[in-house]
Amino acid sequence: MSEAAAPRVEGSFVRARLGSLVAILPLGVWTVMHLWDNLAAFQGAAAWEESVTRAGHPLAHFGTLLVVLVPLLMHTAWGISRLRTARPNNARYGFFANLKYVVQRVSAVGVMLFLGAHVWKAMLEPRYVKGHPETFADISYQMAHHTPTLVVYVLGTLGVTYHLTNGLSTFAVGWGLVGSRRALQKLELVGWLAFAVLLLVAWGVLFAMWRAGR
Numbered sequence: 001m002s003e004a005a006a007p008r009v010e011g012s013f014v015r016a017r018l019g020s021l022v023a024i025l026p027l028g029v030w031t032v033m034h035l036w037d038n039l040a041a042f043q044g045a046a047a048w049e050e051s052v053t054r055a056g057h058p059l060a061h062f063g064t065l066l067v068v069l070v071p072l073l074m075h076t077a078w079g080i081s082r083l084r085t086a087r088p089n090n091a092r093y094g095f096f097a098n099l100k101y102v103v104q105r106v107s108a109v110g111v112m113l114f115l116g117a118h119v120w121k122a123m124l125e126p127r128y129v130k131g132h133p134e135t136f137a138d139i140s141y142q143m144a145h146h147t148p149t150l151v152v153y154v155l156g157t158l159g160v161t162y163h164l165t166n167g168l169s170t171f172a173v174g175w176g177l178v179g180s181r182r183a184l185q186k187l188e189l190v191g192w193l194a195f196a197v198l199l200l201v202a203w204g205v206l207f208a209m210w211r212a213g214r
């Protein structure tokens, strides 16, 4: 390898590692906290707005942008490059792991479309076009009276929770955190449990909003 080529290879290695790392920290951790905060929907408008949209300090909102949107863009750029090199072989090898490989990539596309719409409609448009953060009255009205919104949220949260919890094991393998088949099987079980819990939380929140908006 020429000397000139070496830094480029190192650079792309670091970028690839970073694209994977930020998916868990801060993105995955923040996603879990965000879903959890949304459970305040069961307690009504004031509790939900306090928990989800109120920033204690004017700079806190920009902190969120930095801690969430920048890693999301980094991971999305990394993910798109992984999508471009994906070579599914399910027709020849019908293993469950190969199916999960495809579902992880299909969910990535769904999550990308969902998050684009969600970040715009629930954060940027209310704050920067309408001049105030999203209100509980508005989001719950949409859930109850605009079926496409409800369907997009039901499918979008399914995609996000699957993509994140299935990604736990590929992440652990990629970073050499699991050393045996048995450890990987245990981790996959944890992933499925986390998927069930997170999906219950997410769909519970949607139910609470739908009920409040009727």
Ligand code: HEM
Pocket: 020, 021, 023, 024, 027, 028, 031, 072, 075, 076, 077, 078, 079, 080, 082, 083, 104, 105, 108, 109, 111, 112, 115, 160, 163, 164, 166, 167, 168, 169, 170, 171, 172, 174
């Ligand atoms: C809340 C948003 C997201 C979270 C929490 C998230 C989380 C994860 C995690 C934990 C992994 C496993 C990482 C690894 O194997 O090292 C992963 C993989 C992946 N993500 Fe995301 N992701 C999100 C959004 C996206 C978006 C918008 C895309 C769009 C392209 C995307 C594309 C991918 C792809 C293609 C993989 C598979 C990479 C591979 O196995 O080679 N992700 N994601």
